[in-house]
Amino acid sequence: MDLFKIVNLREEGDIIDRLALSGFQKDFASTLSTLYALEQSHIPLPDKILQEAISRIHTPGLREAVVRQQDFYVCEQQRPFDFQGSLKSNDIVAGLTDGNEILKRILAPYRGKVVYADIWGGWCGPCKGHMRDFVPAIKEAMKGRDVIFLYLANRTPDDAWRQIIKEYGSVGAQTVHYNLPGTQQEAVEGILLNGGYPSYAIFDKEGRLVTKNAPRPNEKDKLIQTLEEQLNK
Numbered sequence: 001m002d003l004f005k006i007v008n009l010r011e012e013g014d015i016i017d018r019l020a021l022s023g024f025q026k027d028f029a030s031t032l033s034t035l036y037a038l039e040q041s042h043i044p045l046p047d048k049i050l051q052e053a054i055s056r057i058h059t060p061g062l063r064e065a066v067v068r069q070q071d072f073y074v075c076e077q078q079r080p081f082d083f084q085g086s087l088k089s090n091d092i093v094a095g096l097t098d099g100n101e102i103l104k105r106i107l108a109p110y111r112g113k114v115v116y117a118d119i120w121g122g123w124c125g126p127c128k129g130h131m132r133d134f135v136p137a138i139k140e141a142m143k144g145r146d147v148i149f150l151y152l153a154n155r156t157p158d159d160a161w162r163q164i165i166k167e168y169g170s171v172g173a174q175t176v177h178y179n180l181p182g183t184q185q186e187a188v189e190g191i192l193l194n195g196g197y198p199s200y201a202i203f204d205k206e207g208r209l210v211t212k213n214a215p216r217p218n219e220k221d222k223l224i225q226t227l228e229e230q231l232n233k
Contacts, residue, residue: 016056024059031062035069040123042163044073076167086171087162088178099187106150106178107207113146114230115203116214116223119193122156122164127198132168134217139174141224146205146231152188153179154197204230 012033016026034053038045045053050070057063093102107115118135120127131151139149151170153161161179165171180188192201192212200214210230215223 027057027059027062030056031059031066034066038066038069038073041157041160042073042076042122042167043160044070044077073163076163079166081162081166082171084171084173084175086175086177087165088176090178090180090184093180093184096184097187099189099191102180102184102188103191104207107203110148110150110176111207112205113148114205114227115148115150115207116227117150117152117192117201117203119152119154119189119197119199119201121154121197122160124154124197128164128168130198130217131164131170134220135170137220138217138223139172141220142174142227145174145227147174147227149175151175151177152185152192153177154185154189155182202226202230204233 016029016033021029030053034045034057044050050066054063054066057066088106093105096102096105116138118127118131120131122128135149151165156164156179158179161177165177170177189199191209193199194201194212198216199212200216201212202210202214204210215226217223
């Protein structure tokens with residue numbers, strides 16, 4: 001788990017202890033803080049940190065909620081995962097600093113296909129919500145078609161990045177994930193990011209940027225229509 005999140009969890013616990021709250025209110029606040037830390041990273045808490053967190057919670061039901069969530073992520077971490085070639089090495093863009101050159105190198109293997117790019121982050125709840133809840137239906141509609149779903153992760157530790165992808169089953173022949181170094185991701189986002197996160201873009205079959213304001217996955221019909229239009233060109 002990210003060291004920053006561990007430190008932040010401890011600091012939040014100290015703040016909660018100092019607040020003028022009832023015992024149950026403190027328990028509830030500590031539970032929410034701990035669950036949030038787990039759900040942000042999708043990685044189990046280290047045993048010492050978990051015990052510190054549980055020691056602040058005296059309500060049995062709330063303690064059990066934290067333990068259940070911890071156990072879930074322990075099981076997820078141990079579950080075998082077939083990456084199916086979806087998680088790509090950054091070696092292909094090693095040494096590049098220009099966003100256009102990075103994108104050109106990443107997109108080169110998919111010439112002749114339409115690429116739907118997703119700028120997301122493991123810290124971003126809406127990003128993960130779209131990936132988990134709406135993208136599967138889009139992928140099913142585009143199954144076997146010349147469409148690639150390209151994910152570019154922002155500020156996401158590698159272990160959390162892999163675990164989120166595994167948990168959501170976001171792999172397959174048409175799915176590609178990159179977790180670029182920060183400066184390279186920033187260079188790419190300078191071209192593709194449209195306001196905030198998540199952000200979606202579409203590239204045509206020649207690797208040219210069509211739009212960085214593509215329909216979101218929850219706009220299923222509109223997105224499928226847009227992808228079909230590019231496929232038919």
